[in-house]
Amino acid sequence: MTATLDKSAQGSTGEIPSFEVTLKVRRYLPESEHGDEAYWDEYTLTMYGTDRVLDALHKIKWDHDGSLTFRRSCAHGICGSDAMRINGRNRLACKTLLKDLNPSKPITVEPIKGLPVVKDLVVDMEPFFASYREIMPFLITSGNQPSKERIQSAEQRERFDDTTKCILCAACTSSCPVFWTDGQYFGPAAIVNAHRFIFDSRDEGAAQRLEILNDKEGVWRCRTTFNCSEACPRGIEVTKAIQEVKQAIIRRAF
Incomplete structure (x- = not known):
């Protein structure tokens, strides 16, 4: 040059x-x-x-x-x-x-x-966002609207801080060999956004999300190739988040 x-x-x-x-x-x-x-x-x-x-x-x-x-x-x-x-x-x-x-x-x-x-x-990003919507990417709580702020400690926030960084660019999901060959797989981004709520101390929908991700096209399709973590422009430890969701499913099942 x-x-x-x-x-x-x-x-x-x-x-x-x-x-x-x-x-x-x-x-x-x-x-x-x-x-x-x-x-x-x-x-x-x-x-x-x-x-x-x-x-x-x-x-x-x-x-x-x-x-x-x-x-x-x-x-x-x-x-x-x-x-x-x-x-x-x-x-x-x-x-x-x-x-x-x-x-x-x-x-x-x-x-x-x-x-x-x-x-x-x-x-066409619709298949990507369809998986994102399916994991219910919003806070789920029971009862009436709270009368005061839901308090959370710094340690509780830190538990899921990494996965709040997702910008839904699809770089991780579209770098995954399983996603290339299986159009039904949720993909890393959807699992990352499920992780963000599963480990949020204020959320009460973890059991529902874990049941969804325990499906045959959920977390168990991940082959841990680390492509997703390498592709993430925000530096999220995507593979680690997927493994933590797998562990949460196992703990809940047994």
Whole structure:
């Protein structure tokens, strides 16, 4: 990679190096001449050391090919809408710096696996959210509405703190080989969000959720390959959470 300096990028903090990078994007345009066949398009761009993959996709769409379709919203790693496979790994495009991907070689960008592709990098998220809804991702309590705050200690909160970080990007679920081959499997994200409530001291729906996840397509389909933990952009220990849910089911059964 040969870096050059763009004088227009100069400022009080100095010059920002620019470089040439090629993005190889997997396209799927069912209304085009390609029909239902996916294909690859390549775009060579001039980018900067501070740019992320999302910046490159914006440049393609705004300056080269307006038909390129992808999801994005906050651009700060919070909304989770721009999860995609970048160089064969699930990542958020807004958090992945181009310079960290060896831009001297083409960077491949394609939709996440295991979910139906709607167009280009956009997949149908409904199967993913159907599993999420099934584990009842909300606080379940009995009786009337409380007259005061439900107090929780720091230790009780810490018990499930890790799994509250999920942003529902589907990076973990769509990195799972079981999910790729079995469309009925709940998937890591649904189990992570069940964990968040199962171990919440204020919740009374743990037994219901554990019964749901004890199903043949629940936690027992996990093969502990750690793909999910590696894919999570929030650093959640996904595999650990799944194992803790398995242990909770065993304790309840015996």
